[in-house]
Every structure is written in structure tokens, then in C-alpha cells.
Amino acid sequence: MEIRHLKLIREVAETKSLTKAKDALFLSQSALSHQLKEIESQLGTQLFHRVNKQLILTNAGKMVLESAERILKELEKTERSIKKYVSGTSGTLRLATQCYTCYHWLPSLMADFKKEFPNVEIEIFHNNNADVEDQILDGSIDLAIIYENSNRQNVDYHELFRDEVFAIVPKNHPWAKKSYVEATDFADQNVIIHSYPLESVSLFSQVLIPEGISPRKVMQVQVTEAVVELVKAGMGVNVMAKWILEPYLKNEDLELIPVTKRGIHRTWAAITLKDENRPQYLENFIHHLRCNIGELCCCVN
Missing domain, CATH: 3.40.190.10 (Periplasmic binding protein-like II)
Incomplete structure (x- = not known):
């Protein structure tokens, strides 16, 4: 059974008619009728009773509808999340720094960033005994702030x-x-x-x-x-x-x-994985780093 079949079951169950369902599904009535017969043949049972020109769910149909609503709801939720992620308005930014002394500026930076991206969560990783460049490459973190780099392949270095x-x-x-x-x-x-x-x-x-x-x-x-x-x-x-x-x-x-x-x-840099589809919030966080700690550090040296 395919996603299109689940959508058909849900729509026909709601409208009780192939004629009404075709407009919502952007298919002809004959195409929907063919799909419905295909599903019923696959399952070996009827999913709808034909009563007074209406299509009424059978008990088997009710079981399929219950699953369809659950699955489609989860898929639609995932689709919305992916769209938000791609647009750069929602997601999780996992952050580490090579130096413990950097963390004192983080609260004010996060407050500024959150005004622009309220739906982006920031997770802070304090273990700087591990090689943060390796953590970037294996996907453990999304961004690290370092002052020594080895110019690894597949890592972008954004000077701060x-x-x-x-x-x-x-x-x-x-x-x-x-x-x-x-x-x-x-x-x-x-x-x-x-x-x-x-x-x-x-x-x-x-x-x-x-x-x-x-x-x-x-x-x-x-x-x-x-x-x-x-x-x-x-x-x-x-x-x-x-x-x-x-x-x-x-x-x-x-x-x-x-x-x-x-x-x-020392030359400080924010490092990220090379990725043409990097979310917008990651680009903006780097900008916030330059504006917050960059200006702070340059003005006192």
C-alpha cells in the first residue's frame, strides 16, 4: 500500500464520494475508482459499502483509515519540519569551543540570536578534549570555535x-x-x-x-x-x-x-562542515559571532 492509497482512503472516508474526493486529490473519478479497486484487490476485502450513492467504511476500511490518519499526520509533521529546516527558520545548532574561556560571552550572544531565530535550539558541548574538527566531520557538532586549525578537507573555516x-x-x-x-x-x-x-x-x-x-x-x-x-x-x-x-x-x-x-x-575561526545547503540560521550564527565576540575581543586588544 502506498501513500497515495492512504490519502485516497482518508479523503473518500471524509467526503463519502469519489466525485467529491477527486477535486481534493487532483485526479479524475475513473483514476480514483481504479486506485480503490487496486487497494481492495491487494487487501482481499472491501473497504467501503455502497449505500445510497455514498461510500461508507467497512470495518476493514475503518482499520485502514486509522492507520492512514496516523501515518499521514506523522508524514505531514515531518514535511513541515523539513521545510522549516531548509528555510533556515527551525532546527538545532550543536556548538563546541576549543577554549573554555569562550563560554562567558555565550549567554548574551544566544539572547541576540534567539530574537532572530526563536525556533532554533542551541546545544552546547563542553568536552574540548576531543578534536573538534573530527567532531565536525563525523556530524557530532554543527559548529566549533577554534584558534588553531589544520585546514582539513571538507571543513569550512570562517575567520572571526x-x-x-x-x-x-x-x-x-x-x-x-x-x-x-x-x-x-x-x-x-x-x-x-x-x-x-x-x-x-x-x-x-x-x-x-x-x-x-x-x-x-x-x-x-x-x-x-x-x-x-x-x-x-x-x-x-x-x-x-x-x-x-x-x-x-x-x-x-x-x-x-x-x-x-x-x-x-592567534586567529580565531568558526568551523562548519562544507555544505552548499547549510541552513540559514547557521550562517547567521557565524555573523552573530563576528558581531559579538569579534568586536568585543578586538576592542580590548
Whole structure:
């Protein structure tokens, strides 16, 4: 039995007439009559009684109608959902970021985005130990925000902004009077990082690993407030962007020191799967990223 058969049963059951049903189904009466005979022959039973020029459902017909209404209702619901998805007005956006410190800007960005796309749900994935580019490729997430990329095939990189990271130390730290610090300066320091692996941390990938320098100790702390308090207490040093630290610099307890004479610079990008049929809400979310975090980060560097 095909979908067209189910639609025929539903329409004839409602109108009780092939003549009336033909207008709704855009078929001739003879074509409908042929289809009805085809269904009844396939099922081996009558689906309608002919009573006073009306077609009245038999018990078998009622069973088919019950299934037809359920199936057609579900198909119509799916069709509406697909149309909304294709038009970019409805869907789910699964988001991850390579850096834990990015999440503080997310609530305000989501509020702006929701005004434009109220029917798009945003799911946030916090596990950044996994390779987010692999997650994009296997379909686990739809968009990731990263600052290091490998130019994978089938991944689109949408540049957002550039920033610089600085060593943060308390005012009384020996580095406080330096114009910049070098890789060797970190050899006798406790270095606080947000997450492993070390290869994903800019300080290590751009400075320490190429120079073959290992700090005295590496500590993982994922909460920015806790990192700042540990640095202020002299428990270690951290390397972070100024835009992330901006709320904590007002009390003047911290000093920012460039790392190496050339500095450590990062290019942030939103990455998505290469897809010509990418939903409109995904394109607009990237635009919101540029407008929200892009302007925020550029204006404080």
C-alpha cells in the first residue's frame, strides 16, 4: 500500500464520494475508482459499502483509515519540519569551543540570536578534549570555535578575529618589570592551563615545545576566576588573552607581560562542515559571532 492509497482512503472516508474526493486529490473519478479497486484487490476485502450513492467504511476500511490518519499526520509533521529546516527558520545548532574561556560571552550572544531565530535550539558541548574538527566531520557538532586549525578537507573555516595572549602575574612578581618574557623564563615556573593536551595550548605549541622548555609544574584549572585567584596568590603563572582578563584587571592586582618579543598571536575561526545547503540560521550564527565576540575581543586588544 502506498501513500497515495492512504490519502485516497482518508479523503473518500471524509467526503463519502469519489466525485467529491477527486477535486481534493487532483485526479479524475475513473483514476480514483481504479486506485480503490487496486487497494481492495491487494487487501482481499472491501473497504467501503455502497449505500445510497455514498461510500461508507467497512470495518476493514475503518482499520485502514486509522492507520492512514496516523501515518499521514506523522508524514505531514515531518514535511513541515523539513521545510522549516531548509528555510533556515527551525532546527538545532550543536556548538563546541576549543577554549573554555569562550563560554562567558555565550549567554548574551544566544539572547541576540534567539530574537532572530526563536525556533532554533542551541546545544552546547563542553568536552574540548576531543578534536573538534573530527567532531565536525563525523556530524557530532554543527559548529566549533577554534584558534588553531589544520585546514582539513571538507571543513569550512570562517575567520572571526585575531588576538594576542599575555603572561599574567601579580604586581610583585619578578616578571612585572620585564618588557617581555622568553621561553626560558618559564622553566622555573608553575604554569596554569585551562585544558590538555599541551599541544593545544598556544604557549606550548608556539613557544615552549619548539624551544624544548618544560615548566617546573603544569596545573589544569578550567575556571577563569580560579586561575586569576591562583595567579594573584603567587601559585603560578598563566597565559591568557586580554579580552578574557578584562573584568579582572580593574583592581590593578595583575600585570600583563608579552610572551617573546614578537608575541603570541592567534586567529580565531568558526568551523562548519562544507555544505552548499547549510541552513540559514547557521550562517547567521557565524555573523552573530563576528558581531559579538569579534568586536568585543578586538576592542580590548
